[in-house]
Amino acid sequence: MSQNLLEVHNIKKYFPIKKKLFSKKKEFIKAVDGISFTVKKGETLSIVGESGCGKSTTGRVLMKLLEATEGKIVFEGNDITGLSDDEIRPLRKEFQMVFQDPYASLNPRLTVKEIIEEPLIVHNIDKAKRADRVVELLEVVGLNKYHANRYPHEFSGGQRQRIGIARALAVNPKLIIADEPVSALDVSIQSQILNLLKDLQEKYDLTYIFIAHDLSVVEHISDRVAVMYLGRLVELTTRDELFATPLHPYTKALLSAVPVPDPTVKRNRIILKGDIPSPAAPPSGCTFHTRCPFAQDRCREQIPEFREIEKEHFVACHFAEELGS
Amino acid sequence: MDQPVLKVNNLQTYFTSDAGVVKAVDGVSFEVSKGETLGIVGESGSGKSVTSLSIMRLLKDTPGRIADGEILYEGRDLVKISENDMRKIRGNDIAMIFQEPMTSLNPVFKIGRQLEEAIILHLKFSKKEARERSIEMLTSVGISRPEKIVHEFPHQLSGGMRQRVMIAMAMACNPKVLIADEPTTALDVTIQAQILDLMRNLTKTTDTAILLITHDLGVVAEMCDRVVVMYGGRAVEESDVLSIFANPKHPYTQGLLASIPKIGERLDRLQSIPGNVPIPSRMPEGCKFAPRCPHAMDICWEKEPEYKEVITNHSVRCWLHEEVPQDESELVGSTQH
Numbered sequence A: 001m002s003q004n005l006l007e008v009h010n011i012k013k014y015f016p017i018k019k020k021l022f023s024k025k026k027e028f029i030k031a032v033d034g035i036s037f038t039v040k041k042g043e044t045l046s047i048v049g050e051s052g053c054g055k056s057t058t059g060r061v062l063m064k065l066l067e068a069t070e071g072k073i074v075f076e077g078n079d080i081t082g083l084s085d086d087e088i089r090p091l092r093k094e095f096q097m098v099f100q101d102p103y104a105s106l107n108p109r110l111t112v113k114e115i116i117e118e119p120l121i122v123h124n125i126d127k128a129k130r131a132d133r134v135v136e137l138l139e140v141v142g143l144n145k146y147h148a149n150r151y152p153h154e155f156s157g158g159q160r161q162r163i164g165i166a167r168a169l170a171v172n173p174k175l176i177i178a179d180e181p182v183s184a185l186d187v188s189i190q191s192q193i194l195n196l197l198k199d200l201q202e203k204y205d206l207t208y209i210f211i212a213h214d215l216s217v218v219e220h221i222s223d224r225v226a227v228m229y230l231g232r233l234v235e236l237t238t239r240d241e242l243f244a245t246p247l248h249p250y251t252k253a254l255l256s257a258v259p260v261p262d263p264t265v266k267r268n269r270i271i272l273k274g275d276i277p278s279p280a281a282p283p284s285g286c287t288f289h290t291r292c293p294f295a296q297d298r299c300r301e302q303i304p305e306f307r308e309i310e311k312e313h314f315v316a317c318h319f320a321e322e323l324g325s
Numbered sequence B: 001m002d003q004p005v006l007k008v009n010n011l012q013t014y015f016t017s018d019a020g021v022v023k024a025v026d027g028v029s030f031e032v033s034k035g036e037t038l039g040i041v042g043e044s045g046s047g048k049s050v051t052s053l054s055i056m057r058l059l060k061d062t063p064g065r066i067a068d069g070e071i072l073y074e075g076r077d078l079v080k081i082s083e084n085d086m087r088k089i090r091g092n093d094i095a096m097i098f099q100e101p102m103t104s105l106n107p108v109f110k111i112g113r114q115l116e117e118a119i120i121l122h123l124k125f126s127k128k129e130a131r132e133r134s135i136e137m138l139t140s141v142g143i144s145r146p147e148k149i150v151h152e153f154p155h156q157l158s159g160g161m162r163q164r165v166m167i168a169m170a171m172a173c174n175p176k177v178l179i180a181d182e183p184t185t186a187l188d189v190t191i192q193a194q195i196l197d198l199m200r201n202l203t204k205t206t207d208t209a210i211l212l213i214t215h216d217l218g219v220v221a222e223m224c225d226r227v228v229v230m231y232g233g234r235a236v237e238e239s240d241v242l243s244i245f246a247n248p249k250h251p252y253t254q255g256l257l258a259s260i261p262k263i264g265e266r267l268d269r270l271q272s273i274p275g276n277v278p279i280p281s282r283m284p285e286g287c288k289f290a291p292r293c294p295h296a297m298d299i300c301w302e303k304e305p306e307y308k309e310v311i312t313n314h315s316v317r318c319w320l321h322e323e324v325p326q327d328e329s330e331l332v333g334s335t336q337h
């Protein structure tokens, strides 16, 4: 039986919109608007969705880089939602993050050694051990000790992402939140990093939350997949289920929109109309109703519940049963 | 087959700086005919954008210059014509759209004004005709309330809408060639599907030749009739889209096709191309792909292979294919996909 490493209960993150003079109403960007899921120990849970749907905000709330507006986060059975900075510090090393942009996320003025050492210093590892650890980490991610005294700009995008991964691994975390870690990389390099992430997971028994917008990458790396739209989860199930029998109309459209690298395949594509609405003024009811080919009156009025339709298959659509078959 | 509208012969575009000369494009040849979509695919820095900027002669504000080669548009060499003549061709005969629409939209003018000015400049329409043509173009790119959009500024539109406006602007003058440089790379996948669908329909009705630059092999498979693969500033392979995917001959093309994760295909490990994307200032001698190539031989490190048509309509730059007396399938195992 796999146990839950992380439980997320109804997390919300609202950003206040700068108030106009004299306006009475407080307005918010509902970046994350009530999402719940669990992450099992050792698995890769992917969160997929289009830009602005709240994936990064979710990641930052889980990392406690942002305070949740509402909701509860349980890590290894302990509620960590309201912990003070002091209480959270020892837990910080259990969670690490890898970012999309290997160019922006590494301090250009530090050497690779200093970058990887940083979390070790924060967690009071002594100096002699640190040096060995840096070399070990470099080798683990496919670099070597000769890279230690160089600066980020001397590396290619893929190598920089390796440095970011080494830094995340430094303090032996249990959970790594990887926010679009391969989105900025060329295809031939993407696959190197995906393979590396898989190897590391096996070697160190890591749990991943993998944030992405590319479904073909997600299918490759995930055990389970959560699909997000405008701050809410619309579908969550195992990788196999999601790709074989997606139930939510948005998931279906998303899957159908991915260009297939095979010129012999002719697809009957679902093309959604319109744009993604702004999270500052999300549509009423089911927020997907403005683009959903199956929307009905009820969808405009009532928010669909995120419910378990089949075992391990959660969907937020009033008509999931009818539309699924 | 139609006469090609645009033909590029051994294009070489170099950037000069204190650090020396960077050969960003160094041997690119291809042609594109009426109604045809030619894909140019390659990783970042392979010289795709510099190729398109060279064709448009938009390198003026950069340290780049065309060092050699021909760019033949309806028989005229664009490398040699005057800036004045080029200005007439740009926008009129050959139009370009970019990854970032704000490259071609002016932030301080309303959409309508920008469209109308382009139309008046190129088609010599009256103000009223230009307004009508603008609305017509906006409608044709799937904008539902064009009368409203003409009064908006670019920043008031979403990324997808801006891209539509840019396409409308590019297509307004019925160009013979449309160069689209990563037109959907910055867009979300459901919006990308809309834009690709739009481009497909537009070209069906206008017979425009398209040069579609992309790094996405999925987009290539869905949109292109033929494909040029670029690596390190060179064209390394060209063929029709079916052959490129079914029977890639260059080891780089094979590696690229094998590295893409494909929906429905579950591999424990993805294949990848070892090493890094080459840096133009540090190009190896000989074949530029040699440091990453699983088939590299001695000669590959010494001498650059020529770009040769090895079977009809299939060109490759690789020593494995320099002499082709043997059965081609024995040379390189074809990649499954």
Ligand SMILES: Nc1ncnc2c1ncn2[C@@H]1O[C@H](COP(=O)(O)OP(=O)(O)O)[C@@H](O)[C@H]1O
Pocket (backbone or CB within 6 Å): A015, A029, A030, A031, A049, A050, A051, A052, A053, A054, A055, A056, A057, A058, A279
């Ligand atoms: N610090 C912030 N202040 C205000 N709005 C924010 C902030 N961070 C993100 N947002 C908004 O929240 C929404 C979700 O953003 P994000 O989580 O980055 O989405 P994703 O990662 O899925 O692209 C977006 O509309 C974004 O503009």
Ligand SMILES: Nc1ncnc2c1ncn2[C@@H]1O[C@H](COP(=O)(O)OP(=O)(O)O)[C@@H](O)[C@H]1O
Pocket (backbone or CB within 6 Å): B015, B022, B024, B025, B042, B043, B044, B045, B046, B047, B048, B049, B050, B051, B062, B063, B064, B280, B281
């Ligand atoms: N404005 C410029 N100044 C100097 N070098 C440039 C400039 N633009 C491009 N280059 C060089 O040309 C190479 C190819 O660039 P580019 O055509 O933009 O690649 P791609 O579009 O295939 O990603 C770059 O690696 C860079 O070295």
Ligand code: SF4
Pocket (backbone or CB within 6 Å): A248, A249, A250, A286, A287, A288, A289, A292, A293, A294, A295, A296, A299, A304, A316, A317, A318, A319, A320
């Ligand atoms: S609830 Fe209605 S609008 Fe929402 S996805 Fe289901 S059918 Fe579409």
Ligand code: SF4
Pocket (backbone or CB within 6 Å): B250, B251, B252, B287, B288, B289, B290, B291, B293, B294, B295, B296, B297, B300, B305, B317, B318, B319, B320
């Ligand atoms: S020429 Fe040699 S190194 Fe270059 S691609 Fe062909 S076999 Fe590989």
Ligand SMILES: [Mg+2]
Pocket (backbone or CB within 6 Å): A055, A056, A057
């Ligand atoms: Mg993000």
Ligand SMILES: [Mg+2]
Pocket (backbone or CB within 6 Å): B048, B049, B050, B182
């Ligand atoms: Mg480019």
